[in-house]
Amino acid sequence: xxxxxxxxxxxxEVGQRLLALMAGNEALQVRVLTxxxxxxxxxxxLVALPFDYDDAxxxxxLFEEPCDLLFIALGTTRAKAGSDAAFLRVxxxxxxQLIQALAAAWPSAxxxxxxxxxxxxxxxxxxxxxxxxxxALVQSGLAHAIARPSxxxxxxxxxxxxxxxxxxLFSPAIHALGRTLFPRNQGWWRWAPVHVREVAASLLAATxxxxxxxxxxxxxxxxxxxxxxxxxxx
Numbered sequence: 197x198x199x200x201x202x203x204x205x206x207x208x209e210v211g212q213r214l215l216a217l218m219a220g221n222e223a224l225q226v227r228v229l230t231x232x233x234x235x236x237x238x239x240x241x242l243v244a245l246p247f248d249y250d251d252a253x254x255x256x257x258l259f260e261e262p263c264d265l266l267f268i269a270l271g272t273t274r275a276k277a278g279s280d281a282a283f284l285r286v287x288x289x290x291x292x293q294l295i296q297a298l299a300a301a302w303p304s305a306x307x308x309x310x311x312x313x314x315x316x317x318x319x320x321x322x323x324x325x326x327x328x329x330x331x332a333l334v335q336s337g338l339a340h341a342i343a344r345p346s347x348x349x350x351x352x353x354x355x356x357x358x359x360x361x362x363x364x365l366f367s368p369a370i371h372a373l374g375r376t377l378f379p380r381n382q383g384w385w386r387w388a389p390v391h392v393r394e395v396a397a398s399l400l401a402a403t404x405x406x407x408x409x410x411x412x413x414x415x416x417x418x419x420x421x422x423x424x425x426x427x428x429x430x
Contacts, residue, residue, distance in 0.1 A: 199404075200262050201226040202245075204294055205269030209350045210310050210343075212236050213396030214267055224265075229258075249290045255297035263302050265403060268294060268329075269310045280321060288325035292332045299336040307340040308403035309333055310395065313386055313415060315344055334411070341402040344415040347389040386416035394419050 201218065205211040206228040218224050219239035228235055229247040248254050268291045277283035291309070298305050311326045318327035333340050349367060367389040378384040398419050402412055 197223070199224050199264040201265045201267065202229065202258065202263050203227070203267040203269065204229045204247075204290070205267075205271065205310070206230065207236055208269050208271060209348060209392045210396050210399075211267075211269035213393050214269060214400060215242060217396060217400050218242070227261075249285075249293075252293070255293050256301070258294075259297050259301035263298060263305050265306050265308070266294060266298050267308045267310075267399070267403070271310070274321065283321065284325055287322070288328050291329045295329070295332050295336050295338065299338050303337065304408055305338060306403055306406045307333060307336075307338050308399045309340060309342045310399065311342050311344050313344045313346045337409070339406040339408055340411045341399060341406060342411075342413050343395050343399040343419065344386075344413060345390045345395045345419055346387050348395070349389050349391040380417065382416040384416075385420045388420065390419045 201224050203211060203214060203226060206215050207230065215226070215228065215235070215237045218226050219237050219242055221241060224241055226242050227245045228242060229249075230244045231247070231249075233244065233246070235242055235244050245258075247258065270286055270291055272283060272286045274280065274283045277286060295307065298307070309329065311330055312323060314323050315326040315330055318324045330342055333342070347367075370388050374381070374384050374388055398414050402414055402418075406412075
């Protein structure tokens, strides 16, 4: 049975990994919301759908077509957005509008959301935005899986000093210590840096098997199959 998928944030780090996992899967027909033409990956089951997130009417039109699964991997930084308001539009407002429009049109659909560790006890602009989206998802009644990764590791083309430092200096030490002393400690792995491929794989697997009304939170050991079960670098 073919599942109709919509993904928002398919050009981001986790989003691109989700597309890689779904590409070529004939059981998944994927519409990728995009502001620009083209996709980071080409496959017969992936279709680019130009979408204006600032057009309130676009959300209703989007879900005039059936949708079984919605993945939300939207995100930016305060520095890149340029202001608090611009940041909140991307990280909070757009995801909430997608969730509300989907719930109104297809209440049996499922949602996979990329959030953040600490969203359950939010402080500051970033975590406040993530917490607001999670709350809206719970209130929608949609079946959902929420991934709460810590610092993300990736092969990002854009240089970010903090991420490079974590990836090359702190991450190997944290993972080595965790494998040695805390291999099954949820608290340790909850805050350990995690690769985007681990997040995408865990979120996709969890969302695909959700039953109506079911929900789950993925964090810590749920997102670290590499260092925990394989005893190797993720």
